[in-house]
Amino acid sequence: MARSHAARMNEVLDKVEITAVVDINLERAQMVAELFPKKPVVHNNYEEILDHVDATLIVLPHHLHHPVTVKCLNEGKHVLVEKPMANTEQECLEMIESARRNDRVLMVAYCMRFHPLVLKFKEIMDNKTFGDVFQLSIWTEQHTQRDSSNWMCKAKEVGGGQFFSHGCHYIDLMLWMLGKPVKGIHLGTNRCTPWMEEEGTSNVCLEFENGVLGYHFGTWGARGTRLGYSFHAHCEKGMVEMQLGKGQVAYLGDVEKHVPGVHDPGQKEVILLEQKHAKPTEIEMSHFIECIETGKKPLTDAVSSLEGLKVIWELYEAEEKNIIADLQGMGLGSMNFD
Ligand SMILES: NC(=O)c1ccc[n+]([C@@H]2O[C@H](COP(=O)([O-])OP(=O)(O)OC[C@H]3O[C@@H](n4cnc5c(N)ncnc54)[C@H](O)[C@@H]3O)[C@@H](O)[C@H]2O)c1
Numbered sequence: 001m002a003r004s005h006a007a008r009m010n011e012v013l014d015k016v017e018i019t020a021v022v023d024i025n026l027e028r029a030q031m032v033a034e035l036f037p038k039k040p041v042v043h044n045n046y047e048e049i050l051d052h053v054d055a056t057l058i059v060l061p062h063h064l065h066h067p068v069t070v071k072c073l074n075e076g077k078h079v080l081v082e083k084p085m086a087n088t089e090q091e092c093l094e095m096i097e098s099a100r101r102n103d104r105v106l107m108v109a110y111c112m113r114f115h116p117l118v119l120k121f122k123e124i125m126d127n128k129t130f131g132d133v134f135q136l137s138i139w140t141e142q143h144t145q146r147d148s149s150n151w152m153c154k155a156k157e158v159g160g161g162q163f164f165s166h167g168c169h170y171i172d173l174m175l176w177m178l179g180k181p182v183k184g185i186h187l188g189t190n191r192c193t194p195w196m197e198e199e200g201t202s203n204v205c206l207e208f209e210n211g212v213l214g215y216h217f218g219t220w221g222a223r224g225t226r227l228g229y230s231f232h233a234h235c236e237k238g239m240v241e242m243q244l245g246k247g248q249v250a251y252l253g254d255v256e257k258h259v260p261g262v263h264d265p266g267q268k269e270v271i272l273l274e275q276k277h278a279k280p281t282e283i284e285m286s287h288f289i290e291c292i293e294t295g296k297k298p299l300t301d302a303v304s305s306l307e308g309l310k311v312i313w314e315l316y317e318a319e320e321k322n323i324i325a326d327l328q329g330m331g332l333g334s335m336n337f338d
Contacts, residue, residue, distance in 0.1 A: 002028075002057075002059040003035065004281060005285070006018075008285075009285060011282040013037070016055075018040045019040050019041060019049075020043060022045070023044065026042060046071075046072075050071075050075045050077065054078065054292075055105075055288075056077050056079055057081075057285075058080070059082045061158075062084060062157060062159045065084075066092075069095050070098045073095070073102050073104050073106065074098055074102060076104065078104045078106075078292050079105070079107070080109055080284075081106070082108075083109055083110050083168050083169065084108075084165065084309055085108045086159075087159035088159075089309070089313070092302065093306070096302045100337075107287075107291060108302060110169055110172050110305070111169075111279050112169045113173070114280050114283040114287060115244075115279075115283075117247065118173065118231075118242070120249050121242045121249050122177050124233070124251075124272070125233055125235070125240070128235075130238050130251065131236025133235045134212055134235070135233070136174060136177065136178060136213070136214045136232070136233050136234075137215040137216075137217075138174070138214075138215070138230075139216075139218075139228075140166065140229050141218075141225035141227055141229075142219070142225070142228075143222050145193075145220070146195060148195040153197055158198075160316060161197070161199035161200060162188070162198075162201065162202055163186060163202040163316075164309075167202055167218045167312070168309060170218065171216070172300075172305070175308055175332045178208045178212050179208055179331065180209040180331045181331050182207045182209055183206070183207050183324050183328075184204065184205060184206035184207065184311075184315055184325050185204070185318065185319070185325065186202060186312075186315035186316060186319050186325075188319065200219065201218070202216070202219070203215075203216075204216040204217075204218075206327070228245040229244035230243050238252055239253065245278075248272070250269045250271055250272065251269065252269055287299060303335055304332050304333075306335065308332070310330055
């Protein structure tokens with residue numbers, strides 16, 4: 001992911017200088033450093049470069065997010081940390097506290113929140129362009145396999161399974177788009193993803209205060225896919241579809257009443273936007289820089305990240321107990337730190 005960030009950072013190089021790249025594996029740090037026109041220092045110990053930076057982007061295994069973020073904040077650095085913020089609520093609280101005490105920006109890299117397609121998709125729902133939404137479904141189907149000794153497969157290091165690691169993006173988006181959750185379930189399996197200690201495939205179903213349903217299917221075990229990364233919002237007057245791979249948001253509506261065996265003749269498709277990048281990290285990075293410069297609260301701040309993770313932990317816990325999770329009182333804006 002560090003390479004992915006670096007590859008798109010040229011768009012912000014008029015605002016920041018990349019002075020150092022760190023990885024315990026120097027070769028990997030070197031590969032990232034080479035992507036910048038002005039060569040940064042390469043090191044295998046992040047504590048050694050802290051005197052040379054004002055801000056850090058932390059792209060590490062999840063169990064290291066907390067100690068490295070807290071150290072950087074305590075040394076007076078602003079921090080953009082990759083998702084998920086940290087592996088426990090206590091760790092997240094300590095990160096929030098360190099940012100406050102040191103008056104530094106702490107932002108979580110939920111890049112999907114900055115994606116022009118996602119923003120367009122949300123705008124259509126917020127404006128009720130096609131009426132009220134009643135069902136939002138999000139699919140992420142991919143084949144992500146690492147050696148089972150890799151940190152990404154180990155429950156303790158990753159903080160859970162596919163749902164915690166990757167699904168956190170989509171729980172965050174659902175809470176952002178649909179509001180306060182009421183109840184929900186998560187069912188996970190590691191069938192056909194035996195390299196994962198916890199689930200490699202997840203089905204999540206949420207009910208929101210306004211009666212809307214949210215569904216998320218995420219898998220790292222897909223050997224083929226038609227949907228890839230797709231969002232469907234069923235609204236009163238039709239369906240809004242976002243297909244990340246195609247780079248488009250479309251409207252499918254005016255469907256005649258369903259007649260068995262007959263293809264929907266009145267269905268039409270309107271392209272609302274086209275965009276190429278799958279991960280708009282340069283927009284995310286611009287936002288981080290703007291927050292440092294202006295003191296603005298990040299769109300993906302640490303508190304809202306924790307609020308999203310708490311929903312995931314509640315869903316995991318309910319799954320263990322074989323019950324439906326009670327999510328009342330949770331969601332974005334539910335925690336008060338003032
Ligand atoms: N936003 C996204 O779409 C997205 C996509 C993929 C990964 N990520 C996130 O990025 C982060 C990293 O994931 P990844 O896939 O790049 O993992 P990775 O295993 O490919 O890279 C992690 C790097 O950290 C290095 N490292 C480990 N311990 C270290 C230490 N103590 N000091 C310095 N370097 C150390 C490793 O050598 C490795 O190069 C995770 O938080 C992950 O969830 C985000």
